[in-house]
Amino acid sequence: MHNRPRRNRKSAALRSLVRETRLEVSQLIYPLFLLEAKKANNPILSLPGQSQLGLEDLLQEVETSMNLGIESFVLFPAVENKHKDKTATYSYTADNFYLKTIREVKKRFPECVLMSDVAMDPYSSDGHDGYVDNNGKIDNDRTLPILAKMALAQAEAGIDILGPSDMMDGRVGYLREALDEKGYTGVSIMSYTAKYASAFYGPFRDALDSAPKGGDKKTYQMDFSNKREALREAMLDEDEGADMLMVKPALCYLDIINDLKTFSHLPIAAYNVSGEYAMVKAAGARGWINETAAMEEMLLSIRRAGADIILTYFAKDFASLKK
Ligand code: PBG
Numbered sequence: 001m002h003n004r005p006r007r008n009r010k011s012a013a014l015r016s017l018v019r020e021t022r023l024e025v026s027q028l029i030y031p032l033f034l035l036e037a038k039k040a041n042n043p044i045l046s047l048p049g050q051s052q053l054g055l056e057d058l059l060q061e062v063e064t065s066m067n068l069g070i071e072s073f074v075l076f077p078a079v080e081n082k083h084k085d086k087t088a089t090y091s092y093t094a095d096n097f098y099l100k101t102i103r104e105v106k107k108r109f110p111e112c113v114l115m116s117d118v119a120m121d122p123y124s125s126d127g128h129d130g131y132v133d134n135n136g137k138i139d140n141d142r143t144l145p146i147l148a149k150m151a152l153a154q155a156e157a158g159i160d161i162l163g164p165s166d167m168m169d170g171r172v173g174y175l176r177e178a179l180d181e182k183g184y185t186g187v188s189i190m191s192y193t194a195k196y197a198s199a200f201y202g203p204f205r206d207a208l209d210s211a212p213k214g215g216d217k218k219t220y221q222m223d224f225s226n227k228r229e230a231l232r233e234a235m236l237d238e239d240e241g242a243d244m245l246m247v248k249p250a251l252c253y254l255d256i257i258n259d260l261k262t263f264s265h266l267p268i269a270a271y272n273v274s275g276e277y278a279m280v281k282a283a284g285a286r287g288w289i290n291e292t293a294a295m296e297e298m299l300l301s302i303r304r305a306g307a308d309i310i311l312t313y314f315a316k317d318f319a320s321l322k323k
Helices: 005-009 012-019 056-065 097-108 141-155 171-181 200-209 228-239 251-263 273-287 291-305 315-322
Strands: 026-033 041-043 052-053 074-079 113-115 188-195 243-248 269-271 308-311
Touching: 005 012, 026 056, 026 097, 026 315, 052 056, 052 097, 056 097, 074 097, 074 200, 097 113, 097 141, 113 251, 171 188, 171 228, 188 228, 188 251, 188 273, 200 273, 228 243, 228 251, 243 251, 251 269, 251 291, 269 291, 273 315, 291 308
Parallel strands: 026 052, 026 074, 026 308, 074 113, 188 243, 243 269, 269 308
Antiparallel strands: 041 052
């Protein structure tokens, strides 16, 4: 036998020498949940280790994370029911707590990268990402101006990257035009390009109390049987001016991540979503799997598939491991 692949695996140092994929902490985006309060830390039961945070607690969490080398964050608001309505008015109400938090984080930590969520669901009394008409249908074109108002308010507050997560047609181009018209040419868009109608968003909807009041999200989020359709979405997002493309969830969609990486020249992100995190945490807590090893294997597989950026609730756990 001249060829013995095992020779390249004989020690930790040699394995490290021939390692094909690495993941750096600076490639992670850490999702944080906020609520309207100065001080608050309400643990989210279905997302062990994550909490809804008041402003001061959130600033503290950003500081702790930055000390671990995490530089990028995405913010999601838990909005009280009294602020929710059919047209998500609160999302662009001047100085709402989400916009105030963006301002505060950028003031305290100007060097961090801050990403927002652009979608109606946290603010909508219907719990949908788009505007629900009187027949219960999601009206794509009535949603776009609402998203644009939300995006402009976030841009004005100082956001670095907008994250449209709603899957309405034409929204990337619509937002780009609205931003440019108002002079926000430097604000980036990371499009949720291939966001699938997934069972893995459960804990996130608990965290924000944002589950749809009626129906499901299948008329806008993608069918998980489809692959070529993701390339069509990617082509449109590129044409419309997206700066980065995202696949979501990550683990059941490694093939899609790989396709987009091959097809596009834009940076590719993957969202390691709440259900993917919760499964590992739950099995780990019972001693059924080694949580840390499973986390590393998961994150590296997402990277190996082609993701340049990973949004993950594991950001702090992974960063602590690498410290
Ligand atoms: C909704 C949104 C969702 C997530 C991010 N933005 C959930 C949904 O589409 O219902 C899910 C993130 C996660 O599960 O971690 N705009």
